[in-house]
Amino acid sequence: MKPVLLLFFGATMAGAEPLVQNLWPAAPPGPASQPQGEERDLTKPEDKLIAGRRIIKLGHVSTPQMHVYLPPKDKANGGAVLVCPGGGFTILAWDLEGTEIAEWLNTLGFAAVVVKYRVPTGMLGDALDESGVSPLRSLGPLMDAQRAVSLTRAHAKDWGLDPARIGIMGFSAGGATAGLCTVHGEKRAYAKTDASDEQSCAPNFALLIYPAGFVDKETGALRTHLKVSKDMPPVFFVMAEDDHVDCDNCTVLFTALKHAKVPAELHIYTHGGHGYGLRPTELPVTRWPARAAEWLQDMGLNKKAAP
Template identity: 45%
Template sequence: MKLWTIALCLLAACASAHAATAVWRPAAGNAQMPIWPGAAPDAQQVPGPETAKVSDKLLAGKPVTAVTNVTRPTMTVYAPKGKNTGAAVVVFPGGGFHILAMDLEGTESCDWLTARGITCVLLKYRVPSIPYVWQCDCRPHSRELSVPSLQDAQRTMRLVRHHAAEWHIDPHKIGVLGFSAGGYLVAEISTNFARRLYAPVDAADKESARPDFAMPIYPGHLAMNDGKLNPNVPVSRDTPPTFLVQAEDDNVDGVDQTLVYYTALKDAGAPVEMHLYAHGGHAFGVRPTSNPVTRWPALAETWLGTIGMIPAAGR
C-alpha cells in the first residue's frame, strides 16, 4: 500500500466523516494569516476545494481532523500562556504530503507549547504535494524535494523572524516541530535553509530560514531503498540541534527512517538526541495514552532547556 494511502486511512481521511467544512479554521480568538502576499509560487492544481473532515474513527479517544487540497497556505500564531520564554516553534502537521492532521499533529502541539511559555506558529502548508515515485515498500525513490511545502516552510520561518519583536519572540530561538511527513519537512528545512526556493517577495525574505532547533517526530522519507540517507537532506555541521522520537513498532515510517538521520547528524558533528520506544506505532502526536512514548514532550522540554532555548528545569 502506498505511504500516503496508509496515512490517509490512519488519519481517517478514507473513513466516513461526521463533519466537514469548506476550509480549516482555528478556534475562535486565533486568526490565521496568508504567508504569501499574492499567489503562492509554483502553484499546482489540486483535485478539488480545500476540505476539513472530522473522522468518525477515534485515535487515543479523540477524532482527527484531516485537511486536504490546500492551495492557500496560512500560519496561525498562538501566544504563550503565562510567562513568555521568548522561544517559538513552527509546527508542521503530517499526513503523507496529501493531507494535514491539523489537530492531532497541529493545534494539540500548540496547546502543549504555549502552556510552557513558547509561541507556537501552526503552518497549513500546501497539499497534496507528493514529489516521490513510490515503491511497494513505501520508500521514496526519486530525488525531488517537496518544493511547494518547503517553500511554505522557508517563507514562514522568515516571517516569524521578521515579526519577532512584534510577537515578543527571540529571533535566535525559533525552531521547528513536525510529525511523519511534517518530520521530513523539518529535516528538509534543517538542511536546505540556505537554498532559496523562491524569488524574494518582500523584506521578510531577507531573514534567515535556518531553524535554531529541530524536532522531527516519527519522520518519514529519510531512508532510500538502499538504506542510505535521502540525498535531499544534506546534513552538515550547520544542521541545527535535533531531537528525534520514534517507536520501533511503527509500521508506516519504520525505525530505519530515524536511525539513518540520527547517524548522519552524529557523523557530521551536528548536536542530536534520539529517543526510541518499543511501542507506540505511528501518529501518536502529543495525545496521552498508556504507552510510554506519549510522554516524549517532557523529554523535549528538558532538551530545550539543555540547549538554552527555554529556562532549564529548576530555574
C-alpha cells in the same frame, strides 16, 4: 472548510483564537496542490480514533497560512516553534499534530506557529525537483515552511520573540518538511518574494516526531539530496521501532548529525506505531513530550533573554 470554521477549531483546541496570516502575497511559488473541492475537514465517522478521540483531517489546502498562538506574556520565554502537521502530503492532521501541539508549546512558554502548508501534493511523487533540493511532493510544503520561518523572524519584534530561537517541529510528512527545512538551512527553495524574505529561513533547532522521507529505501542510507553539515542546528527525534514508517528515517539522520558533530538526541521506543501526536495512552512512547521539554531546557532554548 471555511476560514471562520478553521478559526473555530483552532480556538477550541489551543484555548485562544490564533493570529492568521497568508504565507504568500499572491499565488505560491513551485508546484500547486491538487485540491478536489474547497478546503474542509475530510474526517469520516468510521475513521480510526486516536486515544479515543476523532481528529481533524484538513484537506484541499491551496492557500497556505500560518496560525500563530502566542503564550501569555507572563509565561512567554521569547522562543517560537513552527509546527508542521503530518498527513502523508494528502491531508493535514490539523488538531492532533497542529493546534494541540501549539497548546502544549504555549504551556512551555513558546510561541507556536502552525504551518498550514499546501495539500494534497503526494501525487506529485518522490522524484527530485530540477534543483535536487526536494522530492516534488514535498517541494511546495518546504517552500511554505521556509516562508513561515522568514515571516516569523520578520514579526519577531511585534510578537516578542528572540529571532535566534526560532525552531521547527514536524510529524510524519510534516517531519519530512521540517527536516528538509532544517537540513537546507539558508538554501531557500524559492526566489525571495519581498522584504520578509531578507530574514533567514533557517531554523535554530528542530524536533522531528516519527518523520518520513530521510532514508533511501533501497540502500538503507541517508537520501543523497540531504547534505548534513556541521552548521546544522540541534535536533530532537522520537519514533517507535514498530512504526510502519521505517524508524531508520530517524537513525540515518541522527548518525549523520553525530558524524558532523551536531548536537542531537534520539528516542526510539519499542512499541507505539504511528500518528499518536501527544495524546497519552498506556504506551511509553506517548510520554515523549516530557523528554522533549527536558531537551529544550537542556539546550537552553526556553530561557528568557536578558533584559
